[in-house]
Amino acid sequence: MRISDRNVQQSFLNHLTSLRSSMGEVQRKIITQKKVNKPSDSPLGSGKIIGFNERLKSITSFKKNIENGIAFTNYSISALEGIQNQTQMMIVDTVNLKNPTNATSVQDYAQKFNNYLDTIVNLANSQFEGQYLFAGTDYSVKPYEISASGQSVNMNSSDLSGEKSIKTTNNTVQKINITGEELFGSVLKYTGNFNTADAVGTSKSFTQKVFDGNGNEYSIEMTFAKTAENNYSIATGVKDANDNILYTGNNSISFNPVTGKINGLDGTTSKKLNINIPSADLNFTFDVNSLIESGKATAVNSSMDVTGNIFETIIKIKANLKNGNMPNDNQMKLLGEFNQHFLNKISELGNIQNNLNSASELLQREEMEVTDLLSKENDLDMAEYAIELQNYQNALEVSYKISSIMLPKSLLDYI
């Protein structure tokens, strides 16, 4: 092949340009310490890197949520332990009051119960970063307040049942609070399912004992009767120990025919109904949210964590003591029930914390794995690229050397 002067120059220049371009690319990667500096460096890799970075950011965000949740539950546990401690002390005191030798100190005990009430109400109003721990989701007002007369504890919010939840993973939401309703409310909860196969007219009745602050017993009777497909009526009756009817009510519920979940009470979306009987100092809520209707013939059950109101009970014990009357067995039983209830709630919060810690550990592990994957996809192997750069450098020097030998030479130099 004929080799002209331009052939020699052109081929040298092409080689040099290609070498310097490759060197520039390697240098850029070494400087940034990254294999992918722009999407076209690796179209697939850049998609992966975006995904990994998004995951890492989300993990960081979820970890923040969990830290916040753990702090919130820590405060809640601390406040609840304080309330449970006060309840425990009240139980001890009521036992002590059974001892005739303490009969002379009844007024002192009345004062002590007054203090217990103050402390419990204060603890019930505990806050974490401006959020009332047991106010549900209403932080606008202090949830509990002792009335000026000291004869009642008022709830300043109409609803203390709001649940506070946080996202701990993309698809997991964790409830982190114990609502005021769960803690201090008397909630008659219905669970289980009605059988869709039941004929219209089929009914189920439930009876639940409740107590007022003085320990007087009342019974709540509720009868669910199927009135049509997916529809039931609820007849409620509240009686005192002498079978005097204090309250009657008629309500209805309906179920979604497809999902089987409850639509709500009385044509609304509400799944709770508050029944207040001031004449008997009774205030309770019945909750049908967990009821479903399906083809499975499992039983419907009712349950009530606490069958009285702690504030009412303390106020009445205190008032009775002031009048020289000792707490009765039902009141002592109620205090025991409250104590167990608080212990249960502390345990529930403990479980929530365990869930949060487990989620945090899983996120920690995932973070390490994703970081590792991101590193493999994007981080540079310095040794590999340093050697590559050195190779290019050597090739470049050789090219320069060769060019200095061959380019200027021609026959012209010798004639």
Added chain:
Amino acid sequence: MAISRIYDIARRSLSVYQSALTVTSHNVSNANNPAFSRQRVLLTSETPAKVNSFTMGAGVKIADIVRVRDQMIDTQLRKFSQSQSMFDKQNQIYSKLEVLLSEPSDLGLSSLITSFFNSWGELSTNPTSVQLRNNIANSGRQLTNRFNELYQGYNKIKAELKNEAVQVTNEINFYVKQINTLNRQIFEAQSRGVTSNDLMDQRDNVITELSKLVNLTVYQDENGSANVSIGGLLAVDQYHNIDFKVVEDNGKLFLKDGSGNTTLSINEGELGAILKSHSQDIPSFLSSLDSIAQSIVSNVNEIHKTGYTYTNPPHSGINFFSEYEKGAFAIDAGILSDVRMIAASGDGTDGNNAIAMNIAGLKDQKTISGLTYLEKYSSFISDMASYKNMLEKSSESYKLVLDELEYQKASYSSVSIDEEMMDILKYQKSYDASAKLIKIADQLIETLLSIV
């Protein structure tokens, strides 16, 4: 036979070798001119004369001075040059578009989309926190600013491409005019029997330069005139040339003839790349960005409207973002002036976080064509990156082909100083010999004169 005949042959020979040396020196002086094709002197013997019963040679003459050029290589060069310059130009444009994305980095849209939705998740832990609300406002502002910047950046590149298209068209018109002028000059020279090698070199060079700008075909007629068609339309021959102009119609650019009646089919060369990027690629990217931004705005607003603000009394029915239009959208002015206007609550109680949770959850919902925002954006990035990669690789591979063709062309047509030096020596020796011949003829005459 007269001695004067020796003079005659030697004189002619001197003249021929002097001309040959002139051609060689022309070659040497153009050794570094890439547009130049080496020229060769074709020598032939002069028509012999009949002297008595013998035919006597009459010396040497120049049959022709030809340029050494392979038309096939030229055709190939033009063909690959059109493709290479198109891929190269498109690659340059895509580089600019890619840089604007700032991916993968914390400044990219992917990071800002994630941060925005994560900030809603964080607010859900304490919906009354003003700091966390500020965080949402800030991440939202960064997100809207980034969308605006990207949109404006892409539109700016589009506007620059339009200007560039006009400049390239001016360049095309200039080259077309030059070809027309050179065609005429070549024709005139050839009519006078003058070789026009250098003019043809100039014209071929102009055509090669033109082939970098636009797709063309060249046909050489019997007069030696180059007829060049651009995008299917005869643009120039010996007699006429067309002036082109770029016309924008419905947001798209077209190359038309001067009358504006004919639209040319431009799909290669720099102009092909510019027209495609301006009229197809950038609008498609903007449409992808539109769909993501539009979806974020409408979905966030739809949820936000149903929520309640952290004000006394709480308000409802407030949009988080203003209406989206062509990359322009912002956070509601009321929210920016008072972050308590962010509606995080689903029931009006200040601790309720239902709305914050729902908006945070949008990040993982497949809201655009079965994809999440990030998946859609990632697919947009990957598509663009893959296409740019293809452009880069195609440009490189066409460059290799072009280099090889240039190498072949240089091998065939360009000047080798070694060769030229050999020719110089050769012609010099011939010149010396011819001069010697005159001296000998002179001596012969002197010898004759001395007898007289």
